[in-house]
Amino acid sequence: MEAFESLEEIYSRVWEKLQMAVASRHEPWRIASVATVRDRHPEVRSMVMRGADSDKKIIWFHTDLRSPKCTDLKHCPEGAILFHDNPDHVQLRLNGFFSLDPSSTQSEEVWNNLHPPSRKCYQGPFVPSSTSPVLSSNLPLGPNPLHAGRENFARLIFSITQMDCLILKAKGHIRARWLFTGNGVEASWVNP
Ligand SMILES: Cc1cc2nc3c(=O)[nH]c(=O)nc-3n(C[C@H](O)[C@H](O)[C@H](O)COP(=O)(O)O)c2cc1C
Secondary structure (H helix, E strand, O other): OOOOOOHHHHHHHHHHHHHHHHHOOOOHHHEEEEEEEEOOEEEEEEEEOOEEEOOOOEEEEEEEOOOHHHHHHHHOOEEEEEEEEOOOOEEEEEEEEEEEEOOOHHHHHHHHHOOHHHHHHHOOOOOOOOOOOOOOOOOOOOOOOOOOOHHHEEEEEEEEEEEEEEEOOOOOOEEEEEEEEOOEEEEEEOOO
16 A cells, blocks of 8 residues: 555545445455354354445445344444455454345436346345255246346445454554444544
8 A cells, every 4th residue: 555644545545445435346355254242252254245335434335134144233233344455464344234225216216226136146046154954056936027126125234333453564554443422423533
């Protein structure tokens, strides 16, 4: 990553990298490690970045509403998300809370633009993560109507309350943190 001198520069670059992850499957931050809390224990899984809005301080993913992570956040909306960029050696840690958007206009639009093969992820007859007595890819059993699975699809939105960015450098690492309070953004340098 470039030579940064100000918190503002790093902040802008972080949001740019999140946007790039949404736009391209080749970006290192494309796959996020997304952690929820289940019965007071952490549960973490990989998810594809689908959206980032720096004004609203949110990022979002696509999910099957039947999956256990959606039940997790009904009991405890707090979570954490991790990104790592291997070539650039940038780690981003996010804290915040999850919400589900199954039916907004935006969610409807996303569903309408999903290609039929992607819709298959939401058309499986069984609940994701449920055990199976036989080897199962949980694909639809026969030809499905185009909109089958719509009731299982939602956007998983993460509202960020804290960002922590660590940039590894041979000459000395750099670390910065931003707290999003009701009154705006509180930025600070952090000892790596
Ligand atoms: C590279 C990769 C990307 C994935 N992307 C998503 C995704 O965008 N949405 C999703 O719900 N699951 C995604 N998964 C599957 C999840 O990691 C997880 O196995 C599944 O959602 C069930 O999680 P849960 O039991 O915690 O709800 C992805 C898995 C991998 C390996």
